[in-house]
Amino acid sequence: xxxxxxxxxxxxxxxxxxxxxxxxxxxxxxxxxxxxxxxxxxxxxxxxxxxxxxxxxxxxxxxxxxxxxxxxxxxx
Numbered sequence: 001x002x003x004x005x006x007x008x009x010x011x012x013x014x015x016x017x018x019x020x021x022x023x024x025x026x027x028x029x030x031x032x033x034x035x036x037x038x039x040x041x042x043x044x045x046x047x048x049x050x051x052x053x054x055x056x057x058x059x060x061x062x063x064x065x066x067x068x069x070x071x072x073x074x075x076x
Contacts, residue, residue, distance in 0.1 A: 003064065006034040015061075021049050023053075
């Protein structure tokens with residue numbers, strides 16, 4: 001089903017990017033919850049950051065990249 005198409009560098013990059021996205025989304029959530037920062041689509045940004053980061057972590061764990069799977073060459 002999911003054929004491995006990442007090497008160790010690609011897995012590490014996606015894992016770190018995913019962790020950073022989830023952490024950033026959580027920081028934004030705290031800022032929105034405490035009214036330190038407000039904007040109209042803030043909670044959508046939090047949800048998108050968490051879902052996107054979780055998907056990147058899944059890609060790192062599976063060793064599979066959706067962008068590479070559809071034929072786009074990535075530098076890592």
